[in-house]
Amino acid sequence: MPAPNTPSKTSQVITRELHAWIAAERAQGHGHDTILQAMLYAGWEHQVAAEALTSTPPPPLPVPWPELASSHMRLDGGDRLVELTTVMREPDIIVFENLLSAGECEALIEAARPRLHRSLTVSVETGGEEVHKDRTSEGMFFTRGENALTQRIEARIARLLEWPIENGEGLQVLRYRPGTEYKPHYDYFDPAEPGTPAILERGGQRVATLIMYLQEPESGGATVFPDVRLQVVPKRGHAVFFNYSQPHRCSQSLHGGMPVLAGEKWIATKWLRESVFT
Structure with missing residues (x-):
């Protein structure tokens, strides 16, 4: 045409x-x-x-979203009841309370600590990874289902968000020291970039993000959503979830990690894809 x-x-x-x-x-x-x-x-x-x-926004994709029909603000995670403290629609953002236990947070930190290195970002030009000045944390990846702890957490997330375990990337654990941050960015892969087709071969687009707080800093480190003027204060065991049905700025999924001012912030991030991630 x-x-x-x-x-x-x-x-x-x-x-x-x-x-x-x-x-x-x-x-x-x-x-x-x-x-x-x-x-x-x-x-x-x-x-x-x-x-x-x-x-021009691309057509919307199916996205994870929990069943919120019940009148109370608790969700069944299978092995744990999880409370909701904030629910926003358009854009879709949820703050979960006590998604992880204190013991699970500490176990993830200790398992990740020996494997930390300077955090990388996905290169949208090549489809590989690269160091980027906007991301100054240290991090590592667990493979999906790597151990009993990650298996249990992944199963809980899948049940809460009604999204298949196999459509998730492995958990990424990050440590932010004082002065480190992750400037506002999008988690989806820009369709206009040359490296995107190679990235999408592993499971399609990212359609949602779950950020779990493993350790709260003494000061700073909030997760910020500039488009909707929302800040989520990191609290151990809590998490913020958001989805983005279109890989486009109209999704209002711009977010970032504000600089840590004192102490250390540890988080675990779970990215969900539109199809099976390999």
Whole structure:
């Protein structure tokens, strides 16, 4: 299907019609580069075409979300009742209380401590990993189901969020010392980046994040959601969960870890994919 009628180069405007055309092309399986080239061939300026692609949200994906129909604010995690302290919709954010016991928090820290190294981020250009100036923590990954402790926690998360265990990445444990932080970012993989197709081969898009607080710092270290002006104070055993049905800024899933001012903050992060993660 050809691109919509192209206005003159001096009056090119991104219209609802153009957004609809891009969405239809994506639905037919055409990738970012293919659509961009079609627009350039039709006469669209590169800058306008690129902005139109960036500003058109992809179709929504199914996302994890717990059953909240009951009147009380407790959920059955199988081996543990978990309380809810905050529930937000659009964007979807939940704060869980006592998701982990104090013993589980300490056991995760001690198992992770010998394996810590400078935290890496996913490189959206290559599909690999890289050190990034915005992330200054230390961290490590457990493989999914690596030991009895992680198996128990993963089963609890799967039951709470009604999402298959096999669709989850392994738990990542992070330590933030004073002065360290993770500046606001998105957890999904940008469809426009060249390394994204290789990343998606392992389980599709990330569709949700669960951040569990293993140790609270003396000061600082809140998880911040700038789009909705929300800060979640880290408290041992508690967790914050949020999903993002579209890998796009319209998901309002921008979040970050504010600098730790005193003490150490330890967290465990669980990322959930749209399909089986390998």
